Amino acid sequence: MATATADFDVRKSDSLGLRIQHILHSNPILGPLAVLLVAIIAFSIVNGRFFTATNLSLVLQQVTVIATLALGQTLIILTAGIDLSAGAIAVFSSILMATFCVNAGVPGIIALLLGFACGTAMGAINGFLVTRIKLPPFIVTLGTLTIFFSLNSVVSNSETIRGSDMPSLMTWTGDSIPIGNFRLTYGSIIMLVLFGFFFYALRSTAWGKHVYATGDDAEAARLAGIRTSRVLFSVYTVAGLLYAIGGWILIGRLASASPNVGVEYNLDSITAVVLGGTSLFGGRGAVLGTLVGALIVGVFRNGLQLGGVEVVWQGFAIGLLVLIAVSLDQWIRKVKT
Amino acid sequence: MTSDTDTTPASPRHAADRTPVLQAKGLVKKYGRVVAIDGSDLELYPGEILAVIGDNGAGKSSLIKALSGALVPDSGEIYLDGRQIQFRTPMDARSAGIETVYQTLAVAPGLDIADNLFLGREQRKAGPMGSIFRMLDRGHMRSEAKRHMSELGVATLQNIGQAVESLSGGQRQAVAVARSAAFGSKVVILDEPTAALGVKEGNRVLQLIRDVRDRGLPVILISHNMPHVFEIADRIHIQRLGRRATVITPKSHSMSEAVAIMTGAAEPPPHTA
Numbered sequence: 001m002a003t004a005t006a007d008f009d010v011r012k013s014d015s016l017g018l019r020i021q022h023i024l025h026s027n028p029i030l031g032p033l034a035v036l037l038v039a040i041i042a043f044s045i046v047n048g049r050f051f052t053a054t055n056l057s058l059v060l061q062q063v064t065v066i067a068t069l070a071l072g073q074t075l076i077i078l079t080a081g082i083d084l085s086a087g088a089i090a091v092f093s094s095i096l097m098a099t100f101c102v103n104a105g106v107p108g109i110i111a112l113l114l115g116f117a118c119g120t121a122m123g124a125i126n127g128f129l130v131t132r133i134k135l136p137p138f139i140v141t142l143g144t145l146t147i148f149f150s151l152n153s154v155v156s157n158s159e160t161i162r163g164s165d166m167p168s169l170m171t172w173t174g175d176s177i178p179i180g181n182f183r184l185t186y187g188s189i190i191m192l193v194l195f196g197f198f199f200y201a202l203r204s205t206a207w208g209k210h211v212y213a214t215g216d217d218a219e220a221a222r223l224a225g226i227r228t229s230r231v232l233f234s235v236y237t238v239a240g241l242l243y244a245i246g247g248w249i250l251i252g253r254l255a256s257a258s259p260n261v262g263v264e265y266n267l268d269s270i271t272a273v274v275l276g277g278t279s280l281f282g283g284r285g286a287v288l289g290t291l292v293g294a295l296i297v298g299v300f301r302n303g304l305q306l307g308g309v310e311v312v313w314q315g316f317a318i319g320l321l322v323l324i325a326v327s328l329d330q331w332i333r334k335v336k337t
Numbered sequence: 338m339t340s341d342t343d344t345t346p347a348s349p350r351h352a353a354d355r356t357p358v359l360q361a362k363g364l365v366k367k368y369g370r371v372v373a374i375d376g377s378d379l380e381l382y383p384g385e386i387l388a389v390i391g392d393n394g395a396g397k398s399s400l401i402k403a404l405s406g407a408l409v410p411d412s413g414e415i416y417l418d419g420r421q422i423q424f425r426t427p428m429d430a431r432s433a434g435i436e437t438v439y440q441t442l443a444v445a446p447g448l449d450i451a452d453n454l455f456l457g458r459e460q461r462k463a464g465p466m467g468s469i470f471r472m473l474d475r476g477h478m479r480s481e482a483k484r485h486m487s488e489l490g491v492a493t494l495q496n497i498g499q500a501v502e503s504l505s506g507g508q509r510q511a512v513a514v515a516r517s518a519a520f521g522s523k524v525v526i527l528d529e530p531t532a533a534l535g536v537k538e539g540n541r542v543l544q545l546i547r548d549v550r551d552r553g554l555p556v557i558l559i560s561h562n563m564p565h566v567f568e569i570a571d572r573i574h575i576q577r578l579g580r581r582a583t584v585i586t587p588k589s590h591s592m593s594e595a596v597a598i599m600t601g602a603a604e605p606p607p608h609t610a
Contacts, residue, residue, distance in 0.1 A: 026500070205471040206459035209452055213445035223443035225428060225457030283447040 080282025087265025123240015174252030215282030436521030507538030
């Protein structure tokens with residue numbers, strides 16, 4: 001009876017541009033996926049060595065650490081935050097694990113867990129400063145970035161610890177399963193499992209909904225009964241654990257733990273998230289996009305390298321991609337209602 | 338909403354000797370030396386729409402915040418179904434069955450309609466999938482959301498998986514009202530629900546509010562829009578200088594008389610409702 005009393009107009013968008021805008025708006029992963037496919041096809045045509053199992057497994061190995069860090073970064077950016085200290089936490093955790101087992105003789109598994117605990121605690125510090133002291137995430141993580149990097153040098157004495165000195169558990173993430181010529185490392189498997197886990201957690205649990213709602217409009221989320229501080233704290237803490245796992249994968253990848261790596265990881269993780277279509281303004285995006293974003297960075301670097309393009313111009317190309325991705329995000333956000 | 342046979346407007350909406358669903362007695366709230374509410378009363382009876390009007394600074398929003406748990410009054414009493422209660426947080430009021438739709442709407446634009454309806458009250462699957470894997474019962478929530486929306490006659494919102502930001506202002510308001518109607522078991526409080534809407538959409542939201550009332554939930558409506566208030570309210574509570582000046586009905590007084598009482602240009606008459 002009452003069904004016809006309060007019907008609301010549904011507006012139709014006609015032009016092609018608007019329709020594309022709407023499609024991207026409801027399926028934000030399509031943009032990055034298209035970029036990735038075009039890049040793979042283009043590089044395969046330009047250079048016959050690109051689309052080989054050996055090279056593709058190299059690309060995957062190269063993006064594994066960044067993708068893991070970018071996963072934590074995605075959670076934070078979904079809440080409209082940012083984490084500049086992602087790489088610093090990963091490197092510090094890796095050095096701590098290595099130092100514990102090599103210099104202190106702690107068994108591998110214990111050293112590993114201590115490293116994870118340390119990364120989690122560092123993430124929790126960020127979360128504490130953001131939710132309790134109510135500082136902007138950018139400032140908080142700028143500060144902790146500097147602190148964690150200086151701690152790196154203190155703990156490691158600015159020395160690199162070789163993987164061959166460590167228990168095999170430490171470098172296990174660099175071991176691989178051969179699938180034909182494709183070498184799938186355990187590190188990559190861990191990374192993919194983590195993506196699957198957070199894909200599920202964000203889509204199918206109340207926590208995931210609360211992460212999106214908090215990033216979308218924190219005040220509205222609070223009024224709807226969500227304890228936004230708790231959500232934010234959990235996100236920073238979980239991200240810290242993910243960075244520490246990234247640190248473990250890093251040891252396997254480099255076969256060493258060094259305080260001198262990872263400076264670029266902080267920004268690269270943000271790059272992957274942005275390229276993956278997650279909005280820096282929060283509330284919009286998905287972890288699968290981030291995986292695609294990380295792969296875009298890896299494919300571009302690898303493809304340009306094979307094409308003989310100098311490293312500086314690789315950076316130039318990635319930077320350009322980021323600007324395009326952010327402009328696209330702005331445009332998609334302006335969907336008419 | 339006139340001659341529908343399947344809806345039964347709770348008939349005698351006029352007060353008299355029935356127990357109020359929600360009652361406030363002598364509420365006081367001071368901020369330092371500023372008195373926001375100064376011994377304000379309020380009664381809401383079953384099955385009615387009570388409009389609360391008043392000039393800026395008359396204490397409407399403080400009064401409403403006290404009833405929805407968003408502020409704790411310094412003194413005074415609140416009764417729900419005749420039993421005295423105290424709200425320390427908005428959560429307390431919600432769990433007591435009082436749902437508030439804030440002017441800021443409190444919806445998450447990026448989430449879909451079903452997610453928004455259940456925001457903060459998500460339902461998990463039964464069995465180990467829910468308890469161990471914390472999996473949400475999306476199918477159930479969607480069908481429930483659909484049921485609530487169509488019960489309120491929001492017919493064209495076909496796609497319950499549509500993001501709220503792709504909806505018009507009136508449709509968003511409809512989602513917020515539907516949420517309060519779905520979960521409010523005692524009282525629904527609406528703060529300026531038509532303020533940001535055009536004429537057509539405003540009228541549809543008014544219809545929604547009537548539907549909520551006709552389903553048996555009493556509504557407190559805060560509004561500056563006199564035509565809307567006079568169109569929809571059963572009784573009108575006029576707040577002035579931190580107190581209730583009087584209660585009138587759309588039949589007993591005209592709009593200009595109400596404005597005159599509100600602004601102090603006319604003496605408040607004794608309660609006519």
